[in-house]
Amino acid sequence: MADVSMPIGVLARSAGCKIQTIRYYEGIGLLPAARRTAGSQRRYGETHRQKLAFIRHARELGFSLPAIRELLALADQRESDCAEADRIARRHLESVNRRIAMLDGLRTELELMLTHGQGNRIRDCRVIATLADHRLCSQSHHAEATDS
Amino acid sequence: MADVSMPIGVLARSAGCKIQTIRYYEGIGLLPAARRTAGSQRRYGETHRQKLAFIRHARELGFSLPAIRELLALADQRESDCAEADRIARRHLESVNRRIAMLDGLRTELELMLTHGQGNRIRDCRVIATLADHRLCSQSHHAEATDS
């Protein structure tokens, strides 16, 4: 088990992503280029597997690719300061909190729509009315929530 | 004030969106085509303003354009049964609940990263460590949440 050397399909399955996604990551320079066989097929080792796991995990957590790029660069400089990684995560947490707040308001609103809306004709229906008129919203939630 | 007749820029400001977005909605047939001046500039009235508000509001609430198209169609047939709008809203409520659950798990994890992580060198950094190793996650949250 000196070097595992798996083809792209195996790596993809292990990371739970599509083959194309891996090639895409290589293309944009997020994942270092794999070594190739004589017939120019990609072969990956443990380092790649770990790096891809890192990327996929961060993606699942909602980090953008530029953010992940930063995080990866930080992870590679093991002596440097942690504060920057913290800052990125904190910024991301804020955006997550904003999104939760927004969705929470939305849930309330949808529930309101559904409980109130028992006029069985559209003209009495709260779903349409609520969506048509912003002022009927419970709060001034749903502002902007763009992502890090 | 029989008909307000505003140009696209004014409508855009009133809806809190870009001019291009309005033209895009018209292009895909979500918003009915505006009447035009002799020099073929778009002029909008109250009906358009309301419809655009409806669309923007629904977008902020996370409805996809196809879902909004459905809702708009329902809103236009005011005599039809409310059950369909209810069904759409209910479906959406479920997806909102899923998303909230996911983001909630995510928030927990990010907070864990940040509070636990006070090694001040990267090699001890909790944020990086958590991202590198999925097993450090609190839960098996962060699955997929695609939208209606």
Added chain:
DNA sequence: CTAAAACCTCCAGTCATTGGAGCTTCAAGC
């Protein structure tokens, strides 16, 4: 050695916008 599964590159499409080039029209002040 053969067959089929897996790989390769390149290009196009997705969704919901956004941006820009290059031109025309509108409204206000003189």
Added chain:
DNA sequence: GCTTGAAGCTCCAATGACTGGAGGTTTTAG
């Protein structure tokens, strides 16, 4: 009525983060 600058027009390309397909090559199991 004329000028000027803001705002509008169309058309095309790009964004982010992939995904899908065509058409061809390589690997590997039997």
